[in-house]
Amino acid sequence: MDGGFDAYLDAGCPEKPVDVQKAIAVMAKLSPVEYDQAREAFAKEHKIRLTTLDAEVEKLRPYEDRRTDGNSDFEEVEPWEQPVNGSDLLHTLVTTIERFCVLPDHAAPLIAAWIVHAWAHDAADISPVLAFTSPEKRCGKSTAMAVVHALSPKAEIAANITAAVLFRLIEKHKPTLLIDEADTFLEERIEMRGMINGGHNRQLAFVWRCEGDDHEPKRFNVWAPKAVAMIGNLPDTLEDRALVVQLKRKEGSETVERMRASRVAELLPVRRMLARWVADNEIALANADPDMPESLNDRAQDNARCLCAIADAAGGDWPQSIRAALVGMAAARAGDEPKSKGVMLLTDIADILDRWKGDRIKSNDLVAELVAIDDGPWAVWKGGEPITTRMIASLLKPYGVRPQQDRAYRFYAVGDLRGAVGRYTS
Incomplete structure (x- = not known):
């Protein structure tokens, strides 16, 4: 031996x-x-x-690998002894968040509701990612993540985590996963983005990987609350699944308390209240079918559903406040959302169609109209050369719009173009 x-x-x-x-x-x-x-x-x-x-x-093995900071991935939070008023709890969360963070309008109530969602995660079918973004360093992302860490269940900060660690961590511990400095690695890691995106929908929150010496296929659950912080814009597919809080550097007149490590233990009573309120309301949240603000698009309504269910269960002024915050944040971000190349093209085609006469437009005429747009990208679309009819056809194909041909020329039906414009640019 x-x-x-x-x-x-x-x-x-x-x-x-x-x-x-x-x-x-x-x-x-x-x-x-x-x-x-x-x-x-x-x-x-x-x-x-x-x-x-x-x-x-x-x-x-004994379950002894516990930290002493009061809020580790192994922390067992004892629920508060008495029933907790949901409206008061959300007000406490907002006050706590604003003690340490300078935030844009509408953000604090939504962060508070998302923290409750992290505790009630298994009562939801859709789990929006909480995302903190900023144009530069020193805008408060790490502080915001630290506050979320101190208030969330089994919170784990995971900077530069690998995909292999991520799905094993979620499968074993079901943490609230906080991915800081995501801009340093997330953009190039397609597998990681796919795993985070897949964890958005409970029904689809699984990945298959080979495991063990025999490389047996095994299904791993990636259903867990997730928050990310990064400089710059989120990848498009992740942004579509996120509640995005755009942070800015605080001005000299804006003052907040520092989020020290000792605050984690100080906030244990709030975590205990969260545990109790969710335990008392989990069935109601799981069965909830809240009304959604009609001004939100379909994906935004999916992301908002769990927050609105929490607001309705909490009562007080929260059903109105949370919905107003969701609408206000969506309106504030409406002009900032990056557009795909196809939507850029359809947006400019919409302007062309507003003044177009007739039920068809020649492919060559469409090129000429696009290239003539002042400050538009189409005159120098590829390698400094104008966009071509073939390039336009390629961009429009995914939207169900294809050029037609008669004996004289290729053209697009104006009705087809209007249909795509209506569906994808509104």
């Missing part, structure tokens, strides 16, 4: 064990280093697979 198995013998089994389960119980008492030294020899000796041994040992 090798030195690893000797470590196992020294740990308490001086003779070859007859009862494998008792021997595994001894293995579970080893330190991580001792276990790594002993596991291969033990598995070989008892003719069991390493993956089976690891799973059995994990079941028997």
Whole structure:
């Protein structure tokens, strides 16, 4: 036997064990280093697979790896002794958030409702990502994330986390995942973005990966509340699934308290109140079908559903306040949302159609109209050259608009163009 198995013998089994389960119980008492030294020899000796041994040992290990900062991924929060008033709880959250953060209009109530959503996560079907963005450094993103960390359940700050760690962390601990400095790595990691995007919808929040020595396919759950902070704009697909709070540097006249580590323990009573209110209202939240503001688009309504359910359950002025905040934030961001190339094209086509006569427009005429737009991108679309009829056809194809042809020329039906404009630019 090798030195690893000797470590196992020294740990308490001086003779070859007859009862494998008792021997595994001894293995579970080893330190991580001792276990790594002993596991291969033990598995070989008892003719069991390493993956089976690891799973059995994990079941028997004591759940002792707890931090002492008061809000780790292992924290067990004891619910508040008395019933908690939901309206008062949301007011407390808003006040707490504004103690430490300088925020744009409408943001604090939505952050407060999102924190409640993190506690009531399994009562929802859609989980919007809470996103803090800024144009530059020192705009308060890390402070905002620290406040969310101090108020959320099982919160874990994960800077520069890998996709492999992410899905295992969620599967095992069901944390509130806080991804700071996402601009340093998220843009280039397609797998990571896909996993975060997939975790938006509870029904689809799974990934398949090969696991163990036999590379067996295993399904991992990626359903967990997530918040990100980054400089610049979110990737388009993530932005569509997010409540975006755009932060700015505070002015000299704006003062807030510093968010120190000691505040985490100080805010434990608020976390206990959150745990109690959610425990008392989880069934009502799971069965809720709240009315949505009609001015929000379909995806924005999906993102808002869990927040409106929380507001309705909390009562007081919150049903109106949360809906007004959702509408106000959407209106404030309406001009800032980046447009895809196709939507850019349809937007300019809409202006052309406003003055167009007839039920068709030649492909060449459409090129000429686009290129003539002052300060538009179409005159230098690719390599400094104007957009072509082929490029236009390629951009319009995903929207169900295709050029037609008669004996003389290729053209677009104005009705087809208007239909796409109406669907995708409003």
